[in-house]
Amino acid sequence: MLVKENLENFKSKIDQGVTLVAVSKTKPISDIMEAYEAGQRNFGENKIQEMVNKYEALPKDIKWHMIGHLQRNKVKYMAHFVDLIHGVDSFKTLNEINKQAKKHDRIINCLLQARIAKEETKFGLEFREIESILQSKELAELENIKIVGLMGMASFSSNEEEVSAEFQGLKALFDSINASNIELKILSMGMSGDYKIAIKNGSNMIRVGSAIFGSRNYIV
Numbered sequence: 360m361l362v363k364e365n366l367e368n369f370k371s372k373i374d375q376g377v378t379l380v381a382v383s384k385t386k387p388i389s390d391i392m393e394a395y396e397a398g399q400r401n402f403g404e405n406k407i408q409e410m411v412n413k414y415e416a417l418p419k420d421i422k423w424h425m426i427g428h429l430q431r432n433k434v435k436y437m438a439h440f441v442d443l444i445h446g447v448d449s450f451k452t453l454n455e456i457n458k459q460a461k462k463h464d465r466i467i468n469c470l471l472q473a474r475i476a477k478e479e480t481k482f483g484l485e486f487r488e489i490e491s492i493l494q495s496k497e498l499a500e501l502e503n504i505k506i507v508g509l510m511g512m513a514s515f516s517s518n519e520e521e522v523s524a525e526f527q528g529l530k531a532l533f534d535s536i537n538a539s540n541i542e543l544k545i546l547s548m549g550m551s552g553d554y555k556i557a558i559k560n561g562s563n564m565i566r567v568g569s570a571i572f573g574s575r576n577y578i579v
């Protein structure tokens with residue numbers, strides 16, 4: 360019952376315009392089913408193989424979000440069902456997603472991951488690289504992908520101002536792209552520890568794991 364209670368409590372706190380992706384990585388099928396029965400349909404995983412196994416075992420109206428860093432050679436395993444890929448950080452990866460989506464006659468929605476944290480370990484594109492990908496002729500040729508927004512992870516910091524400034528920077532980029540002739544709908548920012556700050560700064564999609572499913576037993 361805990362998952363259901365956490366989820367309901369959580370949903371009562373966030374605005375209707377914000378999509379909640381329940382991050383179920385490392386969690387068992389039974390936890391996901393409990394969330395599903397409470398009405399949750401968007402789930403996020405960070406490993407392709409784990410997501411494929413869960414997809415096969417669970418109801419087919421679940422929307423699966425790939426939120427982790429992508430291994431290009433594994434994109435083919437999820438191309439027939441993935442709903443949104445959050446962590447795209449190279450043109451090469453877009454190319455591979457396009458190629459695999461084409462085989463299934465699908466258009467796969469993608470987010471470009473921006474590097475907003477100061478920490479060295481965080482993946483992601485620089486803002487100017489995002490703008491150049493979006494404006495490139497090569498992108499226009501990829502008919503089986505669609506870039507529908509941006510994703511970012513802030514520093515793991517207790518300094519609220521620093522986290523807030525990082526989210527604000529990405530929101531500014533999102534707005535400036537939308538002011539051009541390119542339309543982006545989704546701004547995926549915020550996790551269990553910083554979703555409130557992210558929403559304050561314009562996030563409309565949050566990726567929340569531990570605040571719903573409890574802490575994970577191992578680091579992923």
Ligand SMILES: *Cc1c(COP(=O)(O)O)cnc(C)c1O
Binds near residue numbers: 384570
């Ligand atoms: C694990 C993960 C989350 C969720 O983290 P929590 O702190 O458990 O909410 C969100 N986004 C990404 C990219 C993740 O890998």
